[in-house]
Amino acid sequence: MTDQTSVDAALVQSLVDRVIELYGPSPSDLERMCWMVVHEHHHQAMPTEYDIREVDETLYLAVLNATRQSL
Secondary structure (H helix, E strand, O other): OOOHHHOOHHHHHHHHHHHHHHHOOOOOOHHHHHHHHHHHHHHOOOOOOOOOOOOOHHHHHHHHHHHHHHO
16 A cells, blocks of 8 residues: 655645546546646646556545545
């Protein structure tokens, strides 16, 4: 299990806000949408169709869990 306590809570909240801003209060594919926002944060661009660059898994899971709790 990843340690989500090491993730900046303010960053997580700003990424949760970004997920909701882009995809609304009920995204159809929450895991994908959270991954895309974390990807945008890390690489300064939304992923292209075949973009498989890695993202911080701990941050991704923190954003996913926080988004689920806020919806």
